[in-house]
Amino acid sequence: MRTLFLVLLVAGVVLLTIGAVVPELFVLSLLGMLVIAGTASVALAAAHHRGPPQAHY
Structure with missing residues (x-):
């Protein structure tokens, strides 16, 4: 999953740069x-x- 996020992020940066x-x-x-x-x-x-939410004491 982390690899997919990295690939999408790099693809987005490349498109933005172009x-x-x-x-x-x-x-x-x-x-x-x-x-x-x-x-x-x-x-x-x-x-x-x-x-579930945890109470912090």
Whole structure:
């Protein structure tokens, strides 16, 4: 799962970079931002501790 997140993050950064370097491919930059945001969202959701809330004393 961690490898998949890493691959998606790298793909998003590559798309973002291509879109930033070549103005005609600006849509790739937007797609890269979408991929990075989605990857971060899924990673944060997967890292959330599941289970009943614990009282901290």
